[in-house]
Amino acid sequence: MLAKRIVPCLDIKDGQTVKGTNFVNLRQAGDPVELGQAYSLQGADELVYLDITASHEGRKTFTDLVRRIAATINIPFTVGGGINELSDVDRLLNAGADKVSINSAALRRPELIDEIASHFGSQVCVVAIDAKETEAGWHCYLNGGRIPTERGLFDWAREANNRGAGEILFTSMNHDGVKTGFANEALARLADEVSIPVIASGGAGTMEHFRDAFIQGKADAALAASVFHFGEIGIPELKSYLCTQGINVRK
Amino acid sequence: MNVAIVKYNAGNICSVVNAMKRLGVEPLVTDDPEKLMAADRVIFPGQGEASCTMAYLRERGLDEVIRSLKQPVLGICIGMQLMCSHSEEGDTECLGIFDANVKRFQPLCHEDKVPQMGWNTIVDTRSQLFKGFHQPEFVYFVHSYYVPLNEHTAACTEYTRPYSSALHKDNFYATQFHPEKSGKVGERILQNFLDLTP
Numbered sequence: 127m128l129a130k131r132i133v134p135c136l137d138i139k140d141g142q143t144v145k146g147t148n149f150v151n152l153r154q155a156g157d158p159v160e161l162g163q164a165y166s167l168q169g170a171d172e173l174v175y176l177d178i179t180a181s182h183e184g185r186k187t188f189t190d191l192v193r194r195i196a197a198t199i200n201i202p203f204t205v206g207g208g209i210n211e212l213s214d215v216d217r218l219l220n221a222g223a224d225k226v227s228i229n230s231a232a233l234r235r236p237e238l239i240d241e242i243a244s245h246f247g248s249q250v251c252v253v254a255i256d257a258k259e260t261e262a263g264w265h266c267y268l269n270g271g272r273i274p275t276e277r278g279l280f281d282w283a284r285e286a287n288n289r290g291a292g293e294i295l296f297t298s299m300n301h302d303g304v305k306t307g308f309a310n311e312a313l314a315r316l317a318d319e320v321s322i323p324v325i326a327s328g329g330a331g332t333m334e335h336f337r338d339a340f341i342q343g344k345a346d347a348a349l350a351a352s353v354f355h356f357g358e359i360g361i362p363e364l365k366s367y368l369c370t371q372g373i374n375v376r377k
Numbered sequence: 378m379n380v381a382i383v384k385y386n387a388g389n390i391c392s393v394v395n396a397m398k399r400l401g402v403e404p405l406v407t408d409d410p411e412k413l414m415a416a417d418r419v420i421f422p423g424q425g426e427a428s429c430t431m432a433y434l435r436e437r438g439l440d441e442v443i444r445s446l447k448q449p450v451l452g453i454c455i456g457m458q459l460m461c462s463h464s465e466e467g468d469t470e471c472l473g474i475f476d477a478n479v480k481r482f483q484p485l486c487h488e489d490k491v492p493q494m495g496w497n498t499i500v501d502t503r504s505q506l507f508k509g510f511h512q513p514e515f516v517y518f519v520h521s522y523y524v525p526l527n528e529h530t531a532a533c534t535e536y537t538r539p540y541s542s543a544l545h546k547d548n549f550y551a552t553q554f555h556p557e558k559s560g561k562v563g564e565r566i567l568q569n570f571l572d573l574t575p
Contacts, residue, residue: 376496376515
């Protein structure tokens with residue numbers, strides 16, 4: 127049976143992990159390769175590296191970093207941040223990334239999804255969606271949640287699916303950072319509406335939250351950052367717990 | 378150890394190169410028939426679409442070369458599918474090393490997503506590739522087409538149905554999953570391949 131995936135996410139700026147970490151036994155706390163390797167050895171199923179650098183030089187640094195990650199880490203990893211055109215995808219896949227995550231660029235120009243799928247295959251194309259729920263329902267946001275749009279979450283996810291996305295990475299802005307659990311209702315509806323895997327993101331605070339994302343939210347994978355970076359939840363303990371809850375995970 | 382990786386129009390060859398380097402082997406990526414035939418081990422990796430990759434191999438005569446290899450050969454993912462007789466993907470005649478036909482996954486319910494993407498277990502392993510394996514192990518898969526169980530099945534996985542996640546016949550070995558992306562378990566499989574006594 128296909129396992130549910132646990133995915134730590136690392137934010138990268140100028141080649142270093144951004145969020146502080148008290149992760150144990152790291153010689154260099156900010157080194158993304160060493161941190162990724164530590165997660166991999168702990169049993170992470172995949173890694174996501176998100177480049178939050180804005181400058182052109184930073185882009186080059188990130189590509190070099192992707193090369194180093196690919197040389198070191200023996201599990202799949204996705205890279206995202208600043209991917210605007212096919213040449214960006216080509217550069218990152220050539221550096222050794224397994225998948226790319228596109229967000230604002232796809233919302234602005236949805237054809238980018240078709241282009242990636244036809245050139246490199248759907249399996250490399252993760253469409254990341256930042257969305258927020260208001261009285262008017264769930265709507266998508268651009269530029270890391272800074273710019274609201276009229277586009278509905280479910281509508282956009284269906285379109286991304288139809289255009290050839292391989293996975294949807296859904297971050298609930300209502301839940302992100304508050305550690306009260308994932309947006310399970312919206313996740314479950316997404317799972318019903320699309321035919322591709324959904325990765326839950328935003329809200330992880332306890333091990334029960336992961337269980338709920340998989341059972342109530344029907345998610346295929348769950349992504350988190352700070353609970354892992356600050357050692358609040360260890361991946362081996364999380365996986366043992368999920369096993370006791372009847373969830374199939376890789377051990 | 379002289380390891381050659383077949384260079385062709387498939388993606389993800391650099392992952393296999395990296396995996397070999399982690400095992401202390403500097404592989405040669407080549408489409409030169411003489412170099413492929415002279416290698417101690419040949420890896421036929423890849424991600425891609427069956428008809429395009431098969432056409433590319435034929436144009437360069439690599440189909441004949443791969444079929445004629447005598448040393449241990451490891452096909453990975455599309456590499457394994459191309460080593461079969463026929464693929465439903467693009468209705469493609471393949472290399473015919475394994476007498477099996479590649480079929481597309483048919484979802485049984487909404488939860489069965491195609492491609493299968495993620496970690497699944499291999500069971501009933503019977504090949505030196507899995508030497509030292511005593512329990513089901515998780516490995517990483519990304520694929521929409523599968524090889525049914527057959528006389529060459531060397532490992533079995535269940536997704537919508539039981540199917541062949543590895544094949545073995547004579548000097549030809551193949552895995553549907555990506556050992557180069559399957560953590561420690563994958564590394565052991567690749568090391569087992571390097572350690573084979575031909």
